[in-house]
Amino acid sequence: MNRHRVSRHTMRRNARRMRRHGVEPIAMITDDLDFAPLVIVTIARLIWRYRSELAPLTVATLTLLAGVILHTAYPDWWPIVAIATVMLAGALAFGGRWVNLSRSIERGYAAVTTAFAGAWLTAATIIGPAVAPLPAVLGIGGVVLAVPWWAHRRRRARVRVERTLAAWPDIAQTVGLAGSRVQSAMVDLWGYRLRLKLARGQTVEDAIRQMPALESALGTRRGALRIQPVPELANRADVRVIEKDPHADAITWSGPAITSVTQPVKLGLFEDGSPVRVLLLRRHGLVGGVAGAGKSGGVNVILGDLTACSDVVIWGIDLKRGMELLPWASCLDRLATTPQEAEALLADAVAVLDGRADHLARQGLRVWEPTPDAPALIILIDEYAELVEEAPGAVRHADSIARRGRAPAVTIVAATQRPSQRAMGKGAVRSQMDVRVSFRVREQRDVDLILGQGMLKAGWHAHRLDAPGKFLVSAPEHDVPRRARTYLLDDAGVQRTAERHAPHRPQLDAISVAALEAHSATHEALDGSQDGADGALRGSPRHARSDTSEDAERTLLSALENTDEAGASIGDLMRETAMGRTWVYQRLQDLARAGRVTQVARGRWRVTSRS
Numbered sequence: 307m308n309r310h311r312v313s314r315h316t317m318r319r320n321a322r323r324m325r326r327h328g329v330e331p332i333a334m335i336t337d338d339l340d341f342a343p344l345v346i347v348t349i350a351r352l353i354w355r356y357r358s359e360l361a362p363l364t365v366a367t368l369t370l371l372a373g374v375i376l377h378t379a380y381p382d383w384w385p386i387v388a389i390a391t392v393m394l395a396g397a398l399a400f401g402g403r404w405v406n407l408s409r410s411i412e413r414g415y416a417a418v419t420t421a422f423a424g425a426w427l428t429a430a431t432i433i434g435p436a437v438a439p440l441p442a443v444l445g446i447g448g449v450v451l452a453v454p455w456w457a458h459r460r461r462r463a464r465v466r467v468e469r470t471l472a473a474w475p476d477i478a479q480t481v482g483l484a485g486s487r488v489q490s491a492m493v494d495l496w497g498y499r500l501r502l503k504l505a506r507g508q509t510v511e512d513a514i515r516q517m518p519a520l521e522s523a524l525g526t527r528r529g530a531l532r533i534q535p536v537p538e539l540a541n542r543a544d545v546r547v548i549e550k551d552p553h554a555d556a557i558t559w560s561g562p563a564i565t566s567v568t569q570p571v572k573l574g575l576f577e578d579g580s581p582v583r584v585l586l587l588r589r590h591g592l593v594g595g596v597a598g599a600g601k602s603g604g605v606n607v608i609l610g611d612l613t614a615c616s617d618v619v620i621w622g623i624d625l626k627r628g629m630e631l632l633p634w635a636s637c638l639d640r641l642a643t644t645p646q647e648a649e650a651l652l653a654d655a656v657a658v659l660d661g662r663a664d665h666l667a668r669q670g671l672r673v674w675e676p677t678p679d680a681p682a683l684i685i686l687i688d689e690y691a692e693l694v695e696e697a698p699g700a701v702r703h704a705d706s707i708a709r710r711g712r713a714p715a716v717t718i719v720a721a722t723q724r725p726s727q728r729a730m731g732k733g734a735v736r737s738q739m740d741v742r743v744s745f746r747v748r749e750q751r752d753v754d755l756i757l758g759q760g761m762l763k764a765g766w767h768a769h770r771l772d773a774p775g776k777f778l779v780s781a782p783e784h785d786v787p788r789r790a791r792t793y794l795l796d797d798a799g800v801q802r803t804a805e806r807h808a809p810h811r812p813q814l815d816a817i818s819v820a821a822l823e824a825h826s827a828t829h830e831a832l833d834g835s836q837d838g839a840d841g842a843l844r845g846s847p848r849h850a851r852s853d854t855s856e857d858a859e860r861t862l863l864s865a866l867e868n869t870d871e872a873g874a875s876i877g878d879l880m881r882e883t884a885m886g887r888t889w890v891y892q893r894l895q896d897l898a899r900a901g902r903v904t905q906v907a908r909g910r911w912r913v914t915s916r917s
């Protein structure tokens with residue numbers, strides 16, 4: 307006997323050890339009575355663990371017990387039981403919101419269950435719970451009512467969350483986040499979320515790196531986890547488990563959400579159902595992603611909103627013979643489908659930009675405020691890479707617009723499959739893009755190409771997007787990676803929308819038209835051997851001044867980034883930014899102090915090389 311005797315302390319220690327290794331200890335039933343408490347404890351623990359699943363049985367047992375007591379001791383109380391039942395069921399049906407029953411189906415279920423239990427109890431009080439058919443009614447009714455309870459998704463999620471919370475120390479240990487704690491947990495419509503307090507020295511990036519391991523430890527499906535930083539605190543992370551993909555079905559576009567370009571366009575919905583709103587006014591945009599990932603769909607949604615605005619003129623460039631933008635032709639003020647047209651269109655856009663910049667300078671204004679009489683100009687370029695390949699001359703104009711177009715509200719929205727340096731041309735276009743929308747990309751490194759340096763590491767996993775139309779958006783108002791899906795605007799929808807919006811499209815304003823006329827007059831007066839690109843260059847020295855010091859600063863940085871090993875001279879930088887020597891010199895000193903630029907030789911500068 308003594309050979310089998312294990313001290314309670316040892317047993318507890320063994321059980322703890324087994325649990326740490328993921329093994330739930332099973333009670334070994336022997337003739338040793340000392341094990342009896344362990345069996346009881348284990349059963350009690352199982353009952354506690356599965357209390358949610360066992361709730362229908364608990365309720366049925368309590369109802370039966372109440373029936374026995376009422377029938378034996380207070381058989382005259384049945385009217386009270388009946389009235390209380392009606393009142394309680396009514397209160398749950400109509401006021402269930404107050405006890406966290408947010409959906410009508412849940413309130414209905416609570417009311418029906420209460421009515422059933424109350425009616426049974428009333429009958430049991432009168433005739434006795436053991437008298438037929440009451441036992442059978444309780445059994446069958448209980449099982450029928452238990453089914454929706456067991457199947458209820460949010461209840462199951464809540465249970466899973468509770469178990470996750472209990473198991474978190476082990477899970478954290480396993481996935482390399484030992485010492486982290488769950489601060490709060492919440493069940494929502496699509497799954498649940500946890501706020502993690504990371505252990506000293508752990509970062510959100512550590513948690514993001516462990517995502518696949520965490521998915522496995524939590525027992526979720528692959529790709530169900532989202533981890534986001536909490537902006538205010540570096541040692542917190544929001545972990546979201548998506549059990550039911552809110553984007554599983556396409557979300558139909560329900561019509562334009564805006565009437566002015568000063569309002570943010572509505573691209574689609576985030577996973578929590580909130581709309582994705584992005585302001586395009588005085589911002590350039592880049593839309594990227596592999597073929598078939600939903601870029602054109604995204605562009606359609608943008609056009610659906612923009613064409614409803616009477617204070618923006620839209621020009622389009624589509625070198626795929628107009629395949630994407632032709633359906634919108636009636637709403638576009640201009641559409642270029644050949645390289646020559648594209649180059650001329652962009653040269654004209656530069657002329658408009660210059661004309662507006664001049665006007666702003668004369669009036670002492672800082673920015674162009676769009677109105678129906680003085681609309682913003684947005685140029686949509688579908689497949690930017692083709693423009694670079696087929697109309698290299700046009701890229702210089704695009705560059706110029708990207709650098710100087712914000713203040714005069716002449717901006718570019720470019721879509722491309724892979725915005726590599728080659729595809730985006732040598733210039734500054736990509737670095738000037740303030741709004742980045744990334745649909746699925748094939749390779750991880752493409753994430754940084756579309757969304758910006760370091761974004762992949764920061765958790766912007768566009769390569770994990772798993773259906774067309776799903777995207778990540780980076781913009782001044784969107785600085786955390788949240789999955790979203792664009793609305794779906796099908797071909798018929800595009801046609802209907804274009805027809806509806808076409809009659810209300812605005813014209814370019816008088817200032818822009820005058821600038822265009824002056825541009826084409828100069829162009830014609832010059833030798834025909836000079837092309838449109840030269841025309842734009844001719845206009846530039848007079849207007850090249852960056853419209854704000856902020857713009858000039860961006861231009862300065864991108865010029866420093868795009869220079870070769872030999873660096874850019876002060877003269878180059880003055881020409882690029884159209885700012886004075888003192889300004890350039892002072893900015894370089896500031897940037898050098900911040901460690902962002904280096905002097906590579908006397909008077910020659912470039913950005914500090916990145917490792």
Ligand SMILES: Nc1ncnc2c1ncn2[C@@H]1O[C@H](COP(=O)(O)OP(=O)(O)OP(=O)(O)O)[C@@H](O)[C@H]1O
Nearest residue numbers: 556596597598599600601602603774775792793794
């Ligand atoms: N938001 C969405 N919801 C559901 N399905 C979508 C959505 N966006 C796109 N799709 C589907 O994906 C298909 C491809 O989309 P789309 O043509 O926009 O891709 P793309 O990236 O522009 O491809 P390409 O570069 O070849 O034109 C569409 O035919 C459509 O059926």
